[in-house]
Amino acid sequence: MVKELKEDERQALEYERDHKWHGPKMLWYSISLCAIGAATQGWDQTGSNGANLSFPQEFGLDEENSVRDQWIVGLVNSIIFLTAGLIGAFIVDPLNHYFGRRGEIFITACCLTATPIASGFTHSWQELFAVRFVMGIGIGAKNATVPIYSAEMAPARVRGALVMFWQLWVVVGIFLGFCANVIVKDTGNISWRLQLGSAFIPSFLLGIGIFFCPESPRWLMKHGKHAKGFRSMQRLRAHDIIAARDFYYSWIIYEEELTVARGAGYFQRLWDCFAVPRIRRANYGASTVMIAQQMCGINIISFYSSTIFRNAGYTAVQALYASLGYGAIQVIATIPTLFLIDTKGRRTLCLITFPFMCVFLLAAGLSLLNHSGSRGAQIGPVVLFVYLFTIAYSLGEGPVAFQYSAEVFPTIQREQGMAWAVCINNTFAGVLGLTFPRMTNAMTPTGAFGFYAGLNLIAWGMIFCFVRETKQLTLEELDQVFSVPTKQFISYETRVWLPYFFKRHILRKKSVVKPPPIIERAELTFDSA
Numbered sequence: 117m118v119k120e121l122k123e124d125e126r127q128a129l130e131y132e133r134d135h136k137w138h139g140p141k142m143l144w145y146s147i148s149l150c151a152i153g154a155a156t157q158g159w160d161q162t163g164s165n166g167a168n169l170s171f172p173q174e175f176g177l178d179e180e181n182s183v184r185d186q187w188i189v190g191l192v193n194s195i196i197f198l199t200a201g202l203i204g205a206f207i208v209d210p211l212n213h214y215f216g217r218r219g220e221i222f223i224t225a226c227c228l229t230a231t232p233i234a235s236g237f238t239h240s241w242q243e244l245f246a247v248r249f250v251m252g253i254g255i256g257a258k259n260a261t262v263p264i265y266s267a268e269m270a271p272a273r274v275r276g277a278l279v280m281f282w283q284l285w286v287v288v289g290i291f292l293g294f295c296a297n298v299i300v301k302d303t304g305n306i307s308w309r310l311q312l313g314s315a316f317i318p319s320f321l322l323g324i325g326i327f328f329c330p331e332s333p334r335w336l337m338k339h340g341k342h343a344k345g346f347r348s349m350q351r352l353r354a355h356d357i358i359a360a361r362d363f364y365y366s367w368i369i370y371e372e373e374l375t376v377a378r379g380a381g382y383f384q385r386l387w388d389c390f391a392v393p394r395i396r397r398a399n400y401g402a403s404t405v406m407i408a409q410q411m412c413g414i415n416i417i418s419f420y421s422s423t424i425f426r427n428a429g430y431t432a433v434q435a436l437y438a439s440l441g442y443g444a445i446q447v448i449a450t451i452p453t454l455f456l457i458d459t460k461g462r463r464t465l466c467l468i469t470f471p472f473m474c475v476f477l478l479a480a481g482l483s484l485l486n487h488s489g490s491r492g493a494q495i496g497p498v499v500l501f502v503y504l505f506t507i508a509y510s511l512g513e514g515p516v517a518f519q520y521s522a523e524v525f526p527t528i529q530r531e532q533g534m535a536w537a538v539c540i541n542n543t544f545a546g547v548l549g550l551t552f553p554r555m556t557n558a559m560t561p562t563g564a565f566g567f568y569a570g571l572n573l574i575a576w577g578m579i580f581c582f583v584r585e586t587k588q589l590t591l592e593e594l595d596q597v598f599s600v601p602t603k604q605f606i607s608y609e610t611r612v613w614l615p616y617f618f619k620r621h622i623l624r625k626k627s628v629v630k631p632p633p634i635i636e637r638a639e640l641t642f643d644s645a
Contacts, residue, residue: 139353146269186554205539208538228319291444337366397601406521413568465512470579473508473512480497484561612631
């Protein structure tokens with residue numbers, strides 16, 4: 117401890133060390149409010165999930181075995197993710213530059229308040245498509261900013277848990293959306309309109325509350341507003357000495373990054389995400405966890421669970437209640453990860469849960485095969501294995517994807533890096549939503565589930581090779597993590613870590629010494645991979 121510290125400063129630092137969850141109310145308010153914005157995406161997924169049972173009939177898209185109708189239903193469901201990934205994610209940088217993190221969040225909140233309401237007043241699938249096209253742009257821009265804003269405010273010791281509020285509120289939004297679906301199920305022909313329109317609620321709250329939050333200290337620093345940045349950091353830390361430490365450390369690292377990237381425009385900084393070795397390795401990891409979220413197959417449940425359960429033998433009402441159970445399981449299973457993500461780590465949770473997800477999804481698909489001759493005989497096993505799959509997802513990949521992507525990029529390239537990660541995530545979500553109705557018809561539901569079960573194993577291998585652990589490191593210390601060349605990292609994990617894991621956790625040899633992390637030998641450099 118520095119001798120020149122005053123007694124109250126020393127006590128504040130010691131208290132922070134011993135009480136990692138300690139923080140001012142403004143920190144908790146800001147993180148929680150941003151997390152509410154995540155509920156918009158979850159709520160919309162479940163609104164369209166329930167609406168899939170009735171809006172095709174409303175617009176004449178319910179002809180049995182019609183390839184055209186299957187593609188249109190898939191397109192209406194998926195368009196918000198396609199535009200989120202291909203348009204919304206890439207307008208983030210100019211919006212953040214001119215309006216700040218808070219201003220950008222307010223603009224997208226307004227968009228995501230208006231478009232769900234408008235979707236409830238559409239009179240053709242073309243109108244619904246157009247409204248959801250615009251909604252997707254807002255979702256993409258919001259998804260690329262809110263996790264960054266949260267990560268830039270959160271202390272390193274609990275950053276994973278605080279930023280993971282994003283995923284927690286995505287699943288809360290999913291659950292609340294299913295609740296809304298059940299509540300309005302008896303309203304007749306307008307039920308699907310109410311299911312889609314109700315998604316405005318969380319965005320409305322976000323738009324009202326965001327300007328009570330401080331602007332991101334790192335954004336203010338990036339734009340030369342150092343005094344305002346420090347005042348913002350003071351509101352987010354329990355003591356001025358803690359705020360001074362965190363702000364000064366961030367400034368030192370930012371100046372180093374600025375020296376490397378000085379004069380670079382938007383497209384140059386985007387190109388750096390692929391050309392500069394340290395940033396490219398971070399991009400490998402972020403892109404991997406984002407695409408793995410779609411490869412695992414969770415969104416075939418989020419988008420189409422009501423349809424899946426109905427095809428398995430439930431009535432429409434029973435399918436809505438089974439989907440409500442799916443939403444509740446996601447919320448409950450996500451809560452423990454708040455405490456695990458900063459102790460067990462992001463990479464470890466994914467490596468443990470993906471094999472289980474493969475098994476459970478394959479079992480759910482096989483359960484759809486009806487050998488008893490009685491329609492609905494398979495519904496119990498299908499629901500059971502879907503719920504078990506959801507638990508495994510919620511303990512690993514679910515909370516990790518956006519959390520990991522928001523923290524791995526340097527400050528200079530953070531908007532561009534996160535934009536690319538969101539593009540990957542939402543574009544593949546759109547492809548999934550577009551193709552699944554047709555896939556189930558061409559491959560059968562069992563074949564479609566088996567296909568995604570296989571992708572879980574491929575995703576596990578990708579995570580093993582490209583995703584590096586980031587738990588309990590500052591955003592700036594991650595430079596060291598990503599200074600290790602990719603080839604060297606894979607070699608170390610294969611030759612050193614994997615044998616240790618097998619001996620210690622499979623053979624249960626407690627005498628095996630845990631190897632030191634590879635970053636202890638890494639240099640803080642931008643050498644090529």
